[in-house]
Amino acid sequence: MGAVIGVRRRGWQAVRATGRLLLGLLLVPVCLIGLALFLLTFVSSATFIGLIILPYVVRLNRWIAGRGRRVAAGWLGRPVTAEYATIEGGVLARARIVLGDPMTWRDTAWIAGHIVTGPILAALGLGVWAALGFGPSLPIWWWAPLPEHAVYLLGFAVDSWPRVIVAVPLLVAAVATAGSYVLPWLATAEAVLTRLLLATPERVRLAERVAELTETRTAALDAHGAELRRIERDLHDGAQARLVSIAMRLGVAERMLAADPDQAATLIAEARLSTEETMTELRDIIRGMYPPILADRGLPGAVAALAARCPIPVAATVTGVDRLPAAVEAAAYFVVAEALTNVARHSAAATATVHVSAADDLLTLRVSDDGRGGADETAGTGLAGIRRRVAAFDGGTDLSSPPGGPTTLTVELPCG
Structure with a gap:
């Protein structure tokens, strides 16, 4: 039972691999168009019209490469991702961005390579199925009125019904076994090649990540410094000034307490009110640092x-x-x-x-x-x-x- 399941799984893998190879073959005409347009606009980029058209052609090639990534990801079972530079600005800026983006040239290299490898791999895949289909048709070839009235397979002459009965199952089994390994290998080779060319290299991702983290760290330090300056300013201009005022009122009240108790009581009341306001302001500052309600x-x-x-x-x-x-x-x-x-x-x-x-x-x-x-x-x-x-x-x-x-x-x- 396990052997039967294994055979079915390998057969399904071979069918899927053939489908992936044919999808790659369907991209070849589009790749031809994309490569021709890119070469034409790149050569004409010395003119203003070429500079205007170039970003749009690059966008088309990005779309073509995206289809290739999708086919490869479907076979590999994990995404094939790329990071492109954003095309923005004026005519010269846009042309400079697309020509300076390494992914533009990686896309172009994959498109040019796929024009060659796509048909070759698809032909090899279809050749496996053609060889598989030749086995059942072997009796027809032998029975046909050929000059020698025989079919030779690797030097083995199929010239009688007993030999046909032996050769057909052996041929089908051999081709099916080989195809169950060859077809997935061809699809994997195409997908791996696509990933190598169309995925952003890890060193580039790491460099971009380091730059991003450096930028965010700088922003965090700036924000932290601004927050500290705000707290210092609030304490200096608000709470500290109020505390100085309270101390002065209490000092005046202390000197006036014997001579004018009523005026001293008024100053003490003002100091108490200012103390409450200062406490409120301090609570606001603390809330700005870490809101107590969160705790x-x-x-x-x-x-x-x-x-x-x-x-x-x-x-x-x-x-x-x-x-x-x-x-x-x-x-x-x-x-x-x-x-x-x-x-x-x-x-x-x-x-x-x-x-x-x-x-x-x-x-x-x-x-x-x-x-x-x-x-x-x-x-x-x-x-x-x-x-x-x-x-x-x-x-x-x-x-x-x-x-x-x-x-x-x-x-x-x-x-x-």
């Missing part, structure tokens, strides 16, 4: 409190969130707080929603409103600060705010 009620309670304090109606939902690392909770709290502040100040929205969820070591925050949209990160609305704070955790920020609304801010924070 008391966790992120769900803190989000509910932020929604309740917002001037516009906010529907807040939190699912799958338990206690998280303190830094992640604080970052999520400030993201929601800043987002709701933006909604209240700039969106002219009637309602807003906040949804917080955690799954697979990833905390997702989504803040939406039905306002006028058109949110701009460069307009000093705090969105750039949110992005920097999230980048420090190696998270992601996505903003959708078309003119007329709605606006949706989605933030993902690793929380493992």
